[in-house]
Amino acid sequence: MKINYIEQQCKSVLHKISKSNLPFKWGVNPFRGCLHSCIYCFARYTHSYLDLDPSKDFETTIIVKMNSPQILRKELSKPKWKKEFVILGSVCDPYQPAEKKYQLTREILKVFRQYRSPLTIATKSDLITRDIDILSEMSQEMFVNIVMSVSSISPKAAKKLEPRAPSTVRRLQAISKLRDAGLKVGILLMPVVPFINDSDGEIESLFEAIANAGANFVIPGILYLQGASKNRFFDFIKEEFPELESKYKQFYSTRSPPKYYRTKKQLLFRTLIKKYQLDDYNTLKPENQSEQLTIEHWLKKEGKGDK
């Protein structure tokens, strides 16, 4: 598969997150597009703004923001910057394979460290362990934590859903390494995908695995589909799981599965969060942030769009 890396200069890096169930006010993304190619990826629509195809081009044409560390330094140095909560990787994975070559994420970490600006890093990649040295230094001086996204205990399901992302085993090993280095690591246990990785047994095994790896907290979530991501996912179901096509049409007539399904899974999540003691969601937030979210609060917010 041929990958096009398009190197560009950007004018700004920090972007405001207006609609989010999570407590992040700002996002940073050194790359646009993502080679990990997760079928359900919500960020696919961003390629249509570039007149590129959100299905194929999103996975093969990666925009590299070459000057992002320098522009971020200018933005964080402004007196008006109030050190609000930032997530690195709000749209596209900052540790996707392009980072091996460009090392922009590593430079961006140094900028956050220079300004002691609180940071969460979201990724699916064990490449983050490359930066344990700088992350450890940061954690001595400022608020920093990591959220690793993990969806499936079954290697087969993970390979189908996230074809070019590191395996679940590699991610679990990365979580252990980060925890051994004293870093806070939370898990985005998502998406739970109806009929593919969603049996109660599989979900519990995944909770057990992340608890054994030492994760501090978990935020679970069920597959949500809209726009370009929905089209891509429906094509995938047609190709890979044709027997599920009519079920999916019923289940996703709106953006989420039916309420009875969500309620049942949320009950399971709550039970498992308690059982495996993974409820320390407040470690996600720097102490100086006023809003104190809890898992219960977050799950309630997640269900806000209930039909």
Ligand code: SF4
């Ligand atoms: S790792 Fe994240 S950004 Fe990359 S394809 Fe998967 S969901 Fe999208």
